[in-house]
Amino acid sequence: MATRLTDNERAAALAELTGWSLVEGREAITRRFVFADFTAAFGFMTHVALMAEKMDHHPEWTNVYRTVDITLATHDAGGLTGLDVKLARKIDRAATAAGAD
Numbered sequence: 138m139a140t141r142l143t144d145n146e147r148a149a150a151l152a153e154l155t156g157w158s159l160v161e162g163r164e165a166i167t168r169r170f171v172f173a174d175f176t177a178a179f180g181f182m183t184h185v186a187l188m189a190e191k192m193d194h195h196p197e198w199t200n201v202y203r204t205v206d207i208t209l210a211t212h213d214a215g216g217l218t219g220l221d222v223k224l225a226r227k228i229d230r231a232a233t234a235a236g237a238d
Protein backbone atom coordinates (compact mmCIF):
# COMPACT_ATOMS: atom_id res chain seq x y z
CA MET A 138 0.00 0.00 0.00
CA ALA A 139 1.23 3.54 -0.70
CA THR A 140 2.55 5.36 2.35
CA ARG A 141 1.77 8.95 3.31
CA LEU A 142 4.19 11.65 2.23
CA THR A 143 6.34 13.21 4.92
CA ASP A 144 5.84 16.91 5.71
CA ASN A 145 8.86 17.76 3.55
CA GLU A 146 7.68 15.61 0.65
CA ARG A 147 4.21 17.16 0.86
CA ALA A 148 5.63 20.69 0.81
CA ALA A 149 7.88 19.85 -2.15
CA ALA A 150 4.96 18.32 -4.07
CA LEU A 151 2.79 21.39 -3.46
CA ALA A 152 5.56 23.72 -4.58
CA GLU A 153 5.88 21.78 -7.82
CA LEU A 154 2.16 21.31 -8.57
CA THR A 155 1.00 24.73 -9.70
CA GLY A 156 -2.68 25.39 -9.18
CA TRP A 157 -3.15 22.71 -6.54
CA SER A 158 -3.67 23.64 -2.90
CA LEU A 159 -4.19 21.84 0.37
CA VAL A 160 -7.78 21.31 1.47
CA GLU A 161 -8.44 22.94 4.83
CA GLY A 162 -8.90 20.52 7.67
CA ARG A 163 -7.88 17.41 5.75
CA GLU A 164 -4.83 15.96 4.08
CA ALA A 165 -5.86 16.31 0.45
CA ILE A 166 -5.13 18.56 -2.54
CA THR A 167 -7.61 20.32 -4.75
CA ARG A 168 -7.72 22.22 -8.02
CA ARG A 169 -10.43 23.80 -10.17
CA PHE A 170 -10.39 23.41 -13.96
CA VAL A 171 -12.51 25.56 -16.28
CA PHE A 172 -13.03 24.62 -19.93
CA ALA A 173 -14.59 26.26 -22.96
CA ASP A 174 -17.86 24.37 -22.56
CA PHE A 175 -19.47 21.24 -21.13
CA THR A 176 -18.24 19.04 -23.97
CA ALA A 177 -14.62 19.95 -23.28
CA ALA A 178 -15.11 19.47 -19.53
CA PHE A 179 -16.74 16.09 -19.96
CA GLY A 180 -14.13 14.96 -22.48
CA PHE A 181 -11.46 15.83 -19.91
CA MET A 182 -13.34 13.88 -17.24
CA THR A 183 -13.59 10.86 -19.52
CA HIS A 184 -9.85 10.97 -20.12
CA VAL A 185 -9.14 11.30 -16.39
CA ALA A 186 -11.59 8.52 -15.52
CA LEU A 187 -9.74 6.09 -17.80
CA MET A 188 -6.34 7.11 -16.42
CA ALA A 189 -7.61 6.80 -12.84
CA GLU A 190 -9.02 3.35 -13.49
CA LYS A 191 -5.71 2.24 -15.00
CA MET A 192 -3.88 3.53 -11.90
CA ASP A 193 -6.55 2.14 -9.57
CA HIS A 194 -6.49 5.56 -7.98
CA HIS A 195 -9.62 7.65 -8.22
CA PRO A 196 -10.47 11.34 -7.84
CA GLU A 197 -13.18 12.98 -5.79
CA TRP A 198 -14.77 15.43 -8.19
CA THR A 199 -17.74 17.52 -9.17
CA ASN A 200 -18.74 19.01 -12.47
CA VAL A 201 -20.98 22.02 -13.02
CA TYR A 202 -21.33 22.94 -16.71
CA ARG A 203 -17.77 23.79 -17.81
CA THR A 204 -16.13 23.66 -14.37
CA VAL A 205 -14.55 20.55 -12.84
CA ASP A 206 -13.39 20.59 -9.20
CA ILE A 207 -11.03 17.77 -8.27
CA THR A 208 -9.78 16.64 -4.86
CA LEU A 209 -7.10 14.01 -4.50
CA ALA A 210 -6.25 11.92 -1.44
CA THR A 211 -5.35 8.31 -0.83
CA HIS A 212 -8.22 6.97 1.21
CA ASP A 213 -6.49 3.71 2.08
CA ALA A 214 -3.56 5.68 3.58
CA GLY A 215 -5.64 8.42 5.19
CA GLY A 216 -3.78 11.25 3.46
CA LEU A 217 -1.54 12.22 0.56
CA THR A 218 0.78 9.75 -1.14
CA GLY A 219 2.88 9.67 -4.27
CA LEU A 220 -0.15 8.31 -6.12
CA ASP A 221 -1.94 11.64 -5.62
CA VAL A 222 1.05 13.55 -6.94
CA LYS A 223 1.32 11.23 -9.94
CA LEU A 224 -2.39 11.52 -10.72
CA ALA A 225 -2.30 15.32 -10.28
CA ARG A 226 0.48 15.58 -12.87
CA LYS A 227 -1.45 13.41 -15.32
CA ILE A 228 -4.61 15.44 -14.70
CA ASP A 229 -2.72 18.68 -15.41
CA ARG A 230 -1.49 17.31 -18.73
CA ALA A 231 -5.01 16.14 -19.65
CA ALA A 232 -6.43 19.56 -18.74
CA THR A 233 -3.90 21.32 -20.96
CA ALA A 234 -4.72 18.95 -23.81
CA ALA A 235 -8.44 19.65 -23.33
CA GLY A 236 -7.80 23.40 -23.48
CA ALA A 237 -8.43 24.35 -19.84
CA ASP A 238 -8.42 28.13 -19.22
Ligand SMILES: C[C@H](O)[C@H](O)[C@H]1CNC2=NC(N)=NC(=O)C2=N1
Nearest residue numbers: 193194195196210211212213214
Ligand atom coordinates in the same frame (compact mmCIF):
# COMPACT_ATOMS: atom_id res chain seq x y z
C1 LIG B 1 -9.26 -1.86 -3.68
C2 LIG B 1 -8.79 -0.66 -4.42
O1 LIG B 1 -7.52 -0.86 -4.93
C3 LIG B 1 -8.75 0.54 -3.52
O2 LIG B 1 -10.00 0.74 -2.92
C4 LIG B 1 -8.28 1.80 -4.21
C5 LIG B 1 -9.19 2.30 -5.31
N1 LIG B 1 -9.01 3.70 -5.62
C6 LIG B 1 -8.54 4.54 -4.70
N2 LIG B 1 -8.51 5.84 -4.93
C7 LIG B 1 -8.11 6.71 -4.01
N3 LIG B 1 -8.11 8.02 -4.28
N4 LIG B 1 -7.69 6.29 -2.81
C8 LIG B 1 -7.64 5.01 -2.49
O3 LIG B 1 -7.24 4.66 -1.37
C9 LIG B 1 -8.08 4.06 -3.45
N5 LIG B 1 -8.05 2.78 -3.22
